[in-house]
Amino acid sequence: MPQKLTNLEERAIRLLLKHQKEGLLQSELWHKLGVTSREGSRIAIKLEKKGMVKRVKEFAKDRWTRRLIPLIREVKLDPIRGAPCLSCEYEHICGKEGKIRPENCPKLENWVLESYRKSLRKSSKR
Numbered sequence: 001m002p003q004k005l006t007n008l009e010e011r012a013i014r015l016l017l018k019h020q021k022e023g024l025l026q027s028e029l030w031h032k033l034g035v036t037s038r039e040g041s042r043i044a045i046k047l048e049k050k051g052m053v054k055r056v057k058e059f060a061k062d063r064w065t066r067r068l069i070p071l072i073r074e075v076k077l078d079p080i081r082g083a084p085c086l087s088c089e090y091e092h093i094c095g096k097e098g099k100i101r102p103e104n105c106p107k108l109e110n111w112v113l114e115s116y117r118k119s120l121r122k123s124s125k126r
């Protein structure tokens, strides 16, 4: 179920997603957001409770602080661009328990194979 975020929480997540691997120190995030440390701490705790970040204790700049590591990942739509499911007339009856199952769908199979062939052609040109 999608999480409801405040405007500040959403801005914080967008900033953290730019630093997915190493995260950001709390103070760096507050500075970028333009909020006080108190307000920033509240945001971090809320994001942690929502399961979107991990707060890791760290000694930095001569004091103990927390590093915020995002637990969510940015989804790129490029890999599924052009997939037949996005405009399929059978989408409403297709699924794991549906009348049509993706693992038996020739349209999907053809698209996957064609996408694979395209990626091979692209990588052979490099």
Ligand code: SF4
Binding pocket: 084, 085, 086, 088, 089, 090, 091, 094, 095, 100, 101, 102, 103, 105, 106, 107, 108
């Ligand atoms: S798997 Fe096949 S039938 Fe199902 S939504 Fe995708 S294209 Fe349509």
